[in-house]
Amino acid sequence: MTVIGEEAAVAADPLEPPLMAPLRRDLSWAQVQAMSQSAGHRQDAALHSIRATAAVRRGTRMIKVLSAAQLAGHLAGWLPYGFCYRACDIAHLRTPAELAVLRTDGAGDDAVAYALRWRATDPLDFEIPMGAVQSGLSALPAHSRIGAMVLGTGFTPSTDDLIPEFVTADFADLPMPANAQLLAYPGTGDEVVLYTYQPEQHGWLRLAGPRWRHLLEGVPGVSPDREYVPCTDAGSSRLVGRINENEYQAVADPPEDFRVRALTRAARYAVQSLSRRAEQALWRNVPTWVLQRDESWARLRLVRPDADAVSAVGARCYERGVYEVWAPVRELTDHHIAELRYQI
Known part of the structure; x- marks a missing residue:
């Protein structure tokens, strides 16, 4: 996250434009932070302008913080859905305690936090829970919700950080793109890549070496010594591509590769059109x-x-x-x- 003055310029990854706030004498950092945490500013034009700078592009790295049970679910075939963040906006949060505010299932584990990281297939797959978008969430009573309350400002509740949040559009399941990763964050501040997704095989390849396999011991139903974990759930959402008049199951490897899903490399032709169904x-x-x-x-x-x-x-x-x-x-x-x- 980057906060700059109105006339400042900053070099940025075009796939991950920084969050920018035009700080002035009459708009301090403390004021921006307070606005992001106040439901009274849901329709504030200045806050909308700041929030709009944190955009999702095709290929933007997205991340969702998980519990051990959710990690097991994704290994079984769950797809990305619900609340998530741009990886660049939470890169400074590296310990389970720091990531706890981003947990979505209300569970707590001080020893290790997990996450799913993937590249966005398209900006249409995400929306900002702000103003009129998913406005019903902020009005739900406490007894019928799990996790942090939804402020409706487009930012997650936090006393220290300014973290823009997203939801998958209409809370849809999104097809898992190639090379998505399952991560672990132990209390040491390290980021450990546990698995990477293999779309043609519809499974996860373990990358964690012997040093880190103890991080999988608390994951229900998962053997730390298993090198490849096939997904048993087909998922509720899929990509379909066309080449001329023919339709194929497709794989996304953003930002540029969209191809036919095929076990043989020679058959992985680039598709001419792509849809999510x-x-x-x-x-x-x-x-x-x-x-x-x-x-x-x-x-x-x-x-x-x-x-x-x-x-x-x-x-x-x-x-x-x-x-x-x-x-x-x-x-x-x-x-x-x-x-x-x-x-x-």
Whole structure:
């Protein structure tokens, strides 16, 4: 995170533009920090202008802080979803205690923190929970939420840092891009790459050597000595690419590589167009994503959680901002495949 004056210039990675605040005599650092933590500034034009500088580009490194249980879930095939951050905005936070404020499931572990880091396939996959965007989250009562409250200013609650936060658009699952990483942060301040994602095989390759394998001992259902972990969950969202009139399952390796998913390297042709597809439906007039289903029941996630929607369907909060519920398939309406097309 970079805070500069109005006339200053700064060299920056074009994929990760810095967060910038035009500090002046009448706008100090303390004032910017206070504005970011006050719900009364949700519609403040100056705060909106500052928040807009922390943009997501194609290829921006995104990160989500995880518990041990969430790490196990991603090893099994969970996709990126929910609250997340740009890696550059939290690079100075390196210990479990410092990262605790970014946890989404309310769990605590002082010994080690985990994270998922991936590159953004497209800015359309993310939105800023600020102002009218996901405004229902900030009004949800404390007894029906997990994790830190959502301020609605676009910044995470913090007394010391100015950390811009994002959510996956409509709380969608995002297809896992190539070379995503699962990380560990022990109390030493080190960043340890535990696994890297292999999209063609749909699994995780362990990179952590013997020195760091003890960091996996507390992860449920995971053997620290296993070099390759295949994903057992197919995921609710997928990428589809086209070459001429033919359609293929696709893999994203942002910022530039979008290809056919194929085990043979020679068949990994670049696609000409790219889309993200997932199931959506209405239940009791509440828009949802269909995460799982069989002939009788479907697991749903609310697209825009608010007090009325949560009450209407009896949804439960599983992590910060994420509300899910099981519903009879026969009661779903407007059940369809939603498609988001990217410009590549």
